[in-house]
Amino acid sequence: MSAYRGVRIVDFSQGVAGPMATMLLGDLEAEVVKVEPPGGDRMASHPGYLAWNRNKQVVTLDLETGEGLAAAKALVAGADVALFDAAPGRLEALGLDGANLTAAYPHLVHAWMPPYGTTGVWSDLPAHHSLLAGLTGVAFRQGAWSDAPIHLVIPICWYAQAVLGAGAIGAALFERSRSGRGQALTVSGLHGSAQAAPP
Known part of the structure; x- marks a missing residue:
């Protein structure tokens, strides 16, 4: 039996990193409800x-x-984990940010996985792995015959962000089992990039 059996996750993310994080937890028997926009x-x-x-x-x-x-908030109210990947400011505008939701639901683990960072000019850029790899230097740090950036076919920054996100959620759930309280956590695309770049 998995420690994640009975854990209910509402996943509002799109793309790779957030969905892959909840995929990993779903593979360990968590119940995952994915919320998608029209389209x-x-x-x-x-x-x-x-x-x-x-x-x-x-x-x-x-x-x-x-x-x-209202339906989204009702789903969150019955969840153990709510995961989002919106750009900074978006969740606050909807009342779905970590501060609001963990105040309303103290048991909740609020996971925010923005595509880039949480502040600055990059934070509002469109979610695209090639852009993330290029901006952060990950593309340049790959081994190559020439001293030039490499276009990464595999989105390794997002894969790294997903693994970090799943681990952070697991740690927060473990802490909740001791304290009884959830928390808000952030694992950004920049965190993933730091893990994806070889030394």
């Missing part, structure tokens, strides 16, 4: 989408409407 996940046509979102129940909610936002 679906931005990477729904990617072959990896089916892998990253296996073992999940997918629901569609429009958070731009009062009804959709």
Whole structure:
């Protein structure tokens, strides 16, 4: 029996990093409900989408409407973990940020996995792994015959962010088992990039 059996996760993320983090926890028997916007996940046509979102129940909610936002908050109220990957400011505008939700639901682990960092000019950039790898120097740090950046076909920064995110959620759940309280945590794309770049 897995320690994650009975853990309920609501995953509001799209793309690779967030969905892969909850995929790993779902593989360990957590129950995952993935919330997608009308039109679906931005990477729904990617072959990896089916892998990253296996073992999940997918629901569609429009958070731009009062009804959709209320339904999202109802899902969060019954969850152990809520995971988001919105750009800075977006969650605060919807009342779904860590401070608001952990105050309303002290048991909740609020995981925020933004594509880049949490502040600065990069934080509002569109989520694209090639851009993240290029900006952070990860593409340049790959081994190559020439002294030039390498375009990474595999999104290793997002893979690293996913593993770090799943680990951080596990640690927060373990702490909650001792203290009874959840917490808000952040694992950004920059954290993933730091792990993905070889020394």
